[in-house]
Amino acid sequence: MxxxxxxxxxxxxxxxxxxxxxxxxxxxxxxxxxxxxxxxxxxxxxxxxxxxxxxxxxxxxxxxxxxxxxxxxxxxxxxxxxxxxxxxxxxxxxxxxxxxxxxxxxxxxxxxxxxxxxxxxxxxxxxxxGRKTARERVATFLIERCQHLEKPDLSHPVELDLPMPRTDIADYLGLTIETVSRILSAFKKEKLISIRSITHITLLMPERISTIAEGME
Amino acid sequence: MxxxxxxxxxxxxxxxxxxxxxxxxxxxxxxxxxxxxxxxxxxxxxxxxxxxxxxxxxxxxxxxxxxxxxxxxxxxxxxxxxxxxxxxxxxxxxxxxxxxxxxxxxxxxxxxxxxxxxxxxxxxxxxxxGRKTARERVATFLIERCQHLEKPDLSHPVELDLPMPRTDIADYLGLTIETVSRILSAFKKEKLISIRSITHITLLMPERISTIAEGME
DNA sequence: CGCAGGTTTGAACGCAGTCAAGGATCGTGG
DNA sequence: CCACGATCCTTGACTGCGTTCAAACCTGCG
CATH class of the missing domain: 2.60.120.10 (Jelly Rolls)
Incomplete structure (x- = not known):
């Protein structure tokens, strides 16, 4: 401003x-x-x-x-x-x-x-x-976080720091903490992300996550 | 303006x-x-x-x-x-x-x-x-419609005209038309509203509907 | 070491969605 | 004027996604 x-x-x-x-x-x-x-x-x-x-x-x-x-x-x-x-x-x-x-x-x-x-x-x-599934919501959240970085680039892996607890992520996405946690685990199992610590997540395939976020699976 | x-x-x-x-x-x-x-x-x-x-x-x-x-x-x-x-x-x-x-x-x-x-x-x-149940959403929608009237008064029955089809109500509330329809029918059965025609609805107990809308059942 | 808070995982439930059939309502044309 | 079809709405039966409830698991900290 x-x-x-x-x-x-x-x-x-x-x-x-x-x-x-x-x-x-x-x-x-x-x-x-x-x-x-x-x-x-x-x-x-x-x-x-x-x-x-x-x-x-x-x-x-x-x-x-x-x-x-x-x-x-x-x-x-x-x-x-x-x-x-x-x-x-x-x-x-x-x-x-x-x-x-x-x-x-x-x-x-x-x-x-x-x-x-x-x-x-x-x-x-x-x-x-109103219209996205839980998977799509979490994917959207991750992509949003990417775009708050100074150099948003989805063509390579992106390291993210999530400063908010799961409770806040859940209340932001209209979900429960359990669902958020489960979906992050699922993404990890699918090798879409890696979870280094609770706050530190790496998007291994940002573009695929972006695709999920838009509802195009 | x-x-x-x-x-x-x-x-x-x-x-x-x-x-x-x-x-x-x-x-x-x-x-x-x-x-x-x-x-x-x-x-x-x-x-x-x-x-x-x-x-x-x-x-x-x-x-x-x-x-x-x-x-x-x-x-x-x-x-x-x-x-x-x-x-x-x-x-x-x-x-x-x-x-x-x-x-x-x-x-x-x-x-x-x-x-x-x-x-x-x-x-x-x-x-x-993000956080309201289907019942609360439909109740909120009805109350919102009341407040678009020139003289919003919830202490007496209110006649509403819903100019939009159920599809639009559903897409506005993040629900399906079936759910919207079912909940309106339920409100009718509970004598909270009367449905004179598809577009013409009377809120018989506006304050109770308002209570539902706020999630206080 | 042991506790506390947040997180993950599991099992079962329930709300809203999906699929499908039946009803209204309306405009159109015979 | 009524029959017909189209469109929208309602109702019912069933499914499934996300929630709920509950237990285990970290991680940091006294």
């Missing part, structure tokens, strides 16, 4: 924001709470989720460095947010953000772009949740 | 847009096609969807009068769109829209609000698709 703002204006920006750090597992946005701030993730990772009254949870996204949070909110937040292994954030009160958009008109455009990008992602995720 | 623009400026607006009518079932946005236009639904209804290669379909939303389409697109559309019983639209080429946002700065803000509203809706829909 900062890319849309001149260097010499960083002081103004800093003036409207405050930095904060959130410890692992600590929640910093409460679903349904009055939405007073925007956030930018500056370090670490964050998970966004919504809850049902009985505790069922849907993780709606993972956010990392540079990600913008709080667009999916009018007066109250439509989601909760929690640090995933510690995170640092920039907090922008709505009022301050409004001053910024008046000062930097193209910032508003930038925010819309961010929202559009997010919308497009969510469309794909709805298809995943 | 037009509410953010002065009456006397309508001419400028009209100059940048063109009207079009789409016949029932006719597609006017092709998923993946280059995104050159925004659309505003001015009459009738429209369904938005994404497809998997083998034909599985997820309907990501229904849009009616006043709704804005095309925000979930960067260079190419992230969804397809099709008229539902005939619709009229306003088409705004991206270039023209840019001229409009330069002329009316608060339009950009308006677009972001629209995107935010849509994002919040999608969060809820992801929870529906």
């Amino acid at each position: 900062c890319s849309s703002i001149d260097d010499c204006d960083l002081a103004i920006l800093a003036n409207e924001s405050s930095r904060m750090t959130v410890a692992d597992g600590r929640s910093f946005i409460e679903e349904g709470a009055p939405a007073n701030d925007f956030f930018v993730v500056t370090g670490g990772r964050v998970k966004l989720f919504t809850l049902l009254p009985d505790g069922r949870r849907q993780i709606t996204g993972f956010a990392e460095g540079g990600h913008f949070l709080g667009l999916a909110a009018s007066t109250s937040y439509a989601f909760g947010a929690e640090a995933l292994g510690g995170a640092t954030l920039c907090r922008f009160p709505h009022a301050g953000m409004q001053r910024l958009t008046e000062r930097f008109p193209n910032l508003e455009h930038r925010l819309r772009e961010e929202a559009s990008r997010e919308l497009a992602l969510m469309q794909a995720r709805m298809t995943l949740l | 037009c509410s953010s623009i002065d009456d006397c400026d309508l001419a400028i607006l009209a100059n940048e847009s063109s009207r079009m009518t789409v016949a029932d079932g006719r597609s006017f946005i092709e998923e993946g096609a280059p995104a050159n236009d925004f659309f505003v639904v001015t009459g009738g209804r429209v369904k938005l969807f994404t497809l998997l290669p083998d034909g599985r379909r997820q309907i990501t939303g229904f849009a009616e009068g006043g709704h804005f389409l095309g925000l979930a697109a960067s260079t190419s559309y992230a969804f397809g769109a099709e008229a539902l019983g005939g619709a009229t639209l306003c088409r705004f080429p991206h270039a023209g829209m840019q001229r409009l946002t330069e002329r009316f700065p608060n339009l950009e803000h308006r677009l972001r609000e629209e995107a935010s509203r849509e994002l919040a809706l999608m969060q809820a829909r992801m929870t529906l698709l």
Whole structure:
């Protein structure tokens, strides 16, 4: 987001924001709470989720460095947010953000772009949740992780680090941890991936996994 | 959207847009096609969807009068769109829209609000698709329909008109038509609803249905 | 070493899907 | 006006995928 703002204006920006750090597992946005701030993730990772009254949870996204949070909110937040292994954030009160958009008109455009990008992602995720099989979901998740790397290249084996526990993967994919675990084991048995440790997975045949992800087996 | 623009400026607006009518079932946005236009639904209804290669379909939303389409697109559309019983639209080429946002700065803000509203809706829909049971999904759908009425009031019976076929309801909820049909029949048997005709349904106990929708049975 | 948390694996169940037949409803043409 | 066919919807019987319940297995840490 900062890319849309001149260097010499960083002081103004800093003036409207405050930095904060959130410890692992600590929640910093409460679903349904009055939405007073925007956030930018500056370090670490964050998970966004919504809850049902009985505790069922849907993780709606993972956010990392540079990600913008709080667009999916009018007066109250439509989601909760929690640090995933510690995170640092920039907090922008709505009022301050409004001053910024008046000062930097193209910032508003930038925010819309961010929202559009997010919308497009969510469309794909709805298809995943509504129409894909468990195998396809896990495959999609692995490919998504690849594309978050700096150099996404599916023509060679890819080493992945999954910073989130299985519980989070399951709640992200609309599955149970057992199903996620079983399917990862199946992929391993099929020599599609190798599991070096719980968090460290190598995609041995990324393109085949991508094919599975698209539902073309 | 037009509410953010002065009456006397309508001419400028009209100059940048063109009207079009789409016949029932006719597609006017092709998923993946280059995104050159925004659309505003001015009459009738429209369904938005994404497809998997083998034909599985997820309907990501229904849009009616006043709704804005095309925000979930960067260079190419992230969804397809099709008229539902005939619709009229306003088409705004991206270039023209840019001229409009330069002329009316608060339009950009308006677009972001629209995107935010849509994002919040999608969060809820992801929870529906990822974590709700079939019963809860159908109940949620019925309640959603209530809230699209001008006077949403769940304390008395509500008459609903469902303009879309069962196929669309199923693809919207991530279910099959059989399941949707069975659950509507079950609701009827439980005296929660009455089915006057295929499209005309009365919620006899809206609050109980709302309770089911939230997963609190 | 022993405990605790998360993960994997196994066995059985159940919800929603699939397959298939029967019913409505509507438009069309004889 | 009714018969016919097409299309959509409902209902039933059965299957199967993913869940549930439960036990074993790591892995790190006091």
